[in-house]
Amino acid sequence: MKLRIAVEGLGACAGCEIAILDLHEELVSLLQDLEIDYAPILIDRKSLKENVDVLLLSGSVRNEHDAEEAVRLSEKAKITIALGSCASFGGIPGLANLYATRELLERVYLTTESTDNKEKILPSEEVPPIEKIIKPLKDWVKITYDLPGCPPQPKLIKEMFQMLLNGKPVTLSKKTVCDECDLKREEKKITRILRWGEGELESGRCLLEQGYFCAGPATRAGCEAKCLAVLMPCRGCMGPPENVTDQGAKMVSAIASVAAIDEKSGVDPEQLATMFKDVVGSLYRFTLPSSIISRRVSEGKKR
């Protein structure tokens, strides 16, 4: 019997759905074992009437329509998978949690350079109201498994389908991105944090040890360290490694371990911290909504 699946993207970029299509000819073979019952981006079925075995739910709940859709669909699925990092952790759109809804809407609809809106209209008719903050999908519906990544690499999606077809639980790598990275580590200590692209990039050498912020030590493996292979430091899209809740906290300890603090010619930790711009946007780029402090809690000055 074929595995019956539904695929739906909530507030998202469709990258997770394209990642499924990026299995290319392998997807055609997989379709012999899969029955796609619902996937608005691909087929015209307008609603999911019957139950399915697996729901692949990507994106985040940004408005009431997304919330209703998530609940309605997950009720019809035996297994619901949070596909991608928006679904698993909140993802990049979760950075909107740093601002109040009013600030977000005013910027977009009133004050951008090209907006011509003298009547100060904010969209409010015929459109679903906005949810104030982004939360991971597990806060909305029961999630059976997370398949993180922005997007999850097609290889991981293939493995997920194989596990599901074999009736096995969906498991993830327990390693970190550093374990998959080919760049050479020399146990060197850093005395400064460079901005991305500043100075000369030395190929073949650990980017963190060159002074560039790299989230590799605090990020789950599975992506094959593809960014590092083209000399772009990890930004943490796979989310925290096994048994870690707060990716940023894990990263701070990783930086501390390579920083030349308390050594003779070392740096003052305070000074190192000031070299680090945009703490939240770096340490929690993909995971702010699922971190310990998941949103701005006061009107105070933001970092």
Next chain:
Amino acid sequence: MKHRTITIDPVTRVEGRGKITIWLDGRGDVKDAHFSVFDLRMFEKFLEGRPVEEAPQIVTRICGICPVSHHLASAKACDMLFDVEPAETGSLIRELMHMGQYIHNHSLHFFFLAGPDFLVKGREQGLLALIREKPELAEKAIQLRKVGQEIVEKTGGRAIHPVTALPGGVTKKMSKKEVDEIAADLSSVEKDLRELVNACKEGLLDKKELMLELDSQRSYYSALLNNGDFDLYNGKIRIIKPDGQIAEEFNPNNYQTQIGEHVEPWTYLKFPFYKKAEWPDGAYRVGPLARLNVAERIPTPEANREFTEFKDEFGKPVHNTLLYNWARLIELYYALERAKEIVEHEKTAANDVRHSFKIKKGEGIGVIEAPRGTLIHHYVANDEGIIERANLIAATTQNNMHINQSVRDVAKRRIKSGRIDERVLNDIEVVVRAYDPCLSCSTHMSGQTNLEVEILNEHGEHLKALTN
């Protein structure tokens, strides 16, 4: 017959989430129609506070279908902001990445999303029907898109949400081996491309009457242009009037003086317009059809031959919305030919991929032709290079007014005196799909779009639902 409302929710086989509402008057004729977009994610706001050199890594997440466009428009804005000329080889690699994206995007749109309307019987099953009914064609289409995605991966590090572009160029040089592999991949699909395009043209010509009759919008058109030549990566913006006369040609850095964005309360998507012609008359269209209407010549031979044929067949400018599909096929030729030119260029595998830059205060505007039309990224950064303001105008946004107009016109054609022609759903979706709307991009927001029609009475009570 009372006032009624028809709702189509969700619109399928397009990217993004929204619905269509059609209001009927007391006689049962179409009074108005709205294409409301639900998505919003507000990148403009949360880019504030981020180091500007990180923007190319963040904005890719606006769209998983055309992340390369956002990545590169952003990198171009950073080049200008930090006052760094990108390295020559870096620029070639960026443009090659862009061509890879076009091969992927246009194959995806035609063969996987919109094409099934013209190519197969079980069109509501989309790609699945293509695989079942025309397996050989499907296999070739899948291979063609794969070649596109592999080019993006080789140049950008990852096929979806690439990472290599940064101010001054790209992070990594390409090896001779990688360049040769791309050249071989391109050659391997050349013949298939002709076969695929011919099958598509046949499919479209079978429905020529529908194509020419269903929807036509006499609009302004806008696109990048390089000395009159079609160009997807660099150039000036030219706006033409509905009669084809040039209305304006300007440096994209001056977009603010030429383009305004109108806001309506019933959609999260804004409505850009050409300021001199004012809202709503100044609303213009972008994307494949607009690019061909604006361009005088395509600088690669096969694409230019197809372009000439297209003009002979349909004239210039072309206003028929469904011909967006045909225009997209011509662009597929261009993307392949231009990619080939780049891989044959002696500098593509050179070492000069990146120029260094210094963090400083500045303002940068990056403009590129995304698959769906002109894309603008605009950042202002403080002394520390931290973004203080960001403004984005995505491609689909600029088609918003005319997508609405097309929906309204098709509804008027198919709904008369309260009689709803069953073709209305199909036809509306076919027209919307021709624009290849990307609602994630357009609202920098989120997405997926499907279509369902609900009929309500004047009290908003449910009367009837139409689905396909």
